[in-house]
Amino acid sequence: MTSVPASTAPGDFVHPALFYQGQADYLAGVGGFVRAALAADEPVLVAVPGPRLDALRDSLGVDAAGVTWTDMTQLGRNPGRILAALQEFTDRQEGRPARIVGEPIWPGRSQAEVQEATRHEALINTAFAGRQATVLCPYDVLGLTAAVVSDARRTHPTVIVEDKNLLSPEYADASVVCADCDSPLPESDGGVPRFAYTSGGLGEVRAYTEAWARGTALSAARRGDLILAVSEAAANSLAHGGGNGSLRLWSTGAGGVVAEIRDAGHLADPLAGRRRPALASVNGGRGLWLIHQLCDLVETRASDSGLTLRMHMTCS
Numbered sequence: 001m002t003s004v005p006a007s008t009a010p011g012d013f014v015h016p017a018l019f020y021q022g023q024a025d026y027l028a029g030v031g032g033f034v035r036a037a038l039a040a041d042e043p044v045l046v047a048v049p050g051p052r053l054d055a056l057r058d059s060l061g062v063d064a065a066g067v068t069w070t071d072m073t074q075l076g077r078n079p080g081r082i083l084a085a086l087q088e089f090t091d092r093q094e095g096r097p098a099r100i101v102g103e104p105i106w107p108g109r110s111q112a113e114v115q116e117a118t119r120h121e122a123l124i125n126t127a128f129a130g131r132q133a134t135v136l137c138p139y140d141v142l143g144l145t146a147a148v149v150s151d152a153r154r155t156h157p158t159v160i161v162e163d164k165n166l167l168s169p170e171y172a173d174a175s176v177v178c179a180d181c182d183s184p185l186p187e188s189d190g191g192v193p194r195f196a197y198t199s200g201g202l203g204e205v206r207a208y209t210e211a212w213a214r215g216t217a218l219s220a221a222r223r224g225d226l227i228l229a230v231s232e233a234a235a236n237s238l239a240h241g242g243g244n245g246s247l248r249l250w251s252t253g254a255g256g257v258v259a260e261i262r263d264a265g266h267l268a269d270p271l272a273g274r275r276r277p278a279l280a281s282v283n284g285g286r287g288l289w290l291i292h293q294l295c296d297l298v299e300t301r302a303s304d305s306g307l308t309l310r311m312h313m314t315c316s
Contacts, residue, residue, distance in 0.1 A: 014134040017156035037099040048103040079117040080292040083274040107143035121155035122177035198244040232287035233261040241265030256314040264306040
């Protein structure tokens with residue numbers, strides 16, 4: 001089997017997609033990558049969906065103890081959380097080359113989750129530029145749609161297909177992929193009232209959200225999370241979105257809720273909220289980072305008229 005390429009020089013970032021067919025193919029490709037990292041005495045993080053995680057751990061046997069394991073269905077429930085965790089793992093290695101397996105898209109993901117995970121895959125190339133690291137991303141070509149596999153070719157400089165490591169001619173700059181991810185959001189079912197707010201109205205936003213949330217299936221703790229996420233988003237509108245904005249709230253058929261903030265702002269840094277801001281940072285970003293930690297999915301849409309932030313939260 002062809003070995004998966006890995007970073008070999010300072011500042012060298014490698015980001016291949018591994019297209020696998022079935023579990024045997026998966027264990028051979030991903031397992032070989034992990035074993036090579038362990039043989040080279042390099043730190044390795046494996047963040048894949050639970051069933052794959054268990055199969056890999058079993059196949060590695062005693063070597064599994066040398067791996068940092070993370071269930072991607074928990075870490076990546078909101079794709080906007082993944083990048084910070086990968087960067088923090090790399091930062092902890094203090095200059096040693098790191099190897100990571102990250103599988104952010106798997107069969108059963110919703111279209112909204114897939115779109116934000118695709119945005120994440122593109123932004124990895126920006127966030128890790130200049131870092132000595134390798135991030136291998138497995139894709140289940142039998143279980144995923146052709147569109148998802150096609151997007152993987154756009155977000156990865158190289159792809160591994162049938163033991164061959166190939167340059168991807170479809171690879172595109174992160175800005176191009178992210179612009180394509182800014183397709184219009186689907187409208188909610190039925191009419192949803194819009195609550196407008198302006199400078200000095202943050203308390204009214206909180207009160208409006210709290211009153212509405214009491215009529216949902218959210219637990220008290222999750223209602224608190226929703227109020228905090230909406231408050232942070234509205235505060236960003238007032239500080240960076242022209243001093244005003246609007247809020248819409250609605251429930252989903254599965255018992256979850258959606259909160260949408262619209263304003264005239266623009267997201268100058270596409271990585272904002274996807275990496276933990278330093279305590280001494282003067283560039284902000286803490287509010288959006290907190291929103292990503294609180295919500296199960298965050299959809300962002302940038303347009304000439306402004307920014308839309310759609311925050312999803314489930315009952316559990």
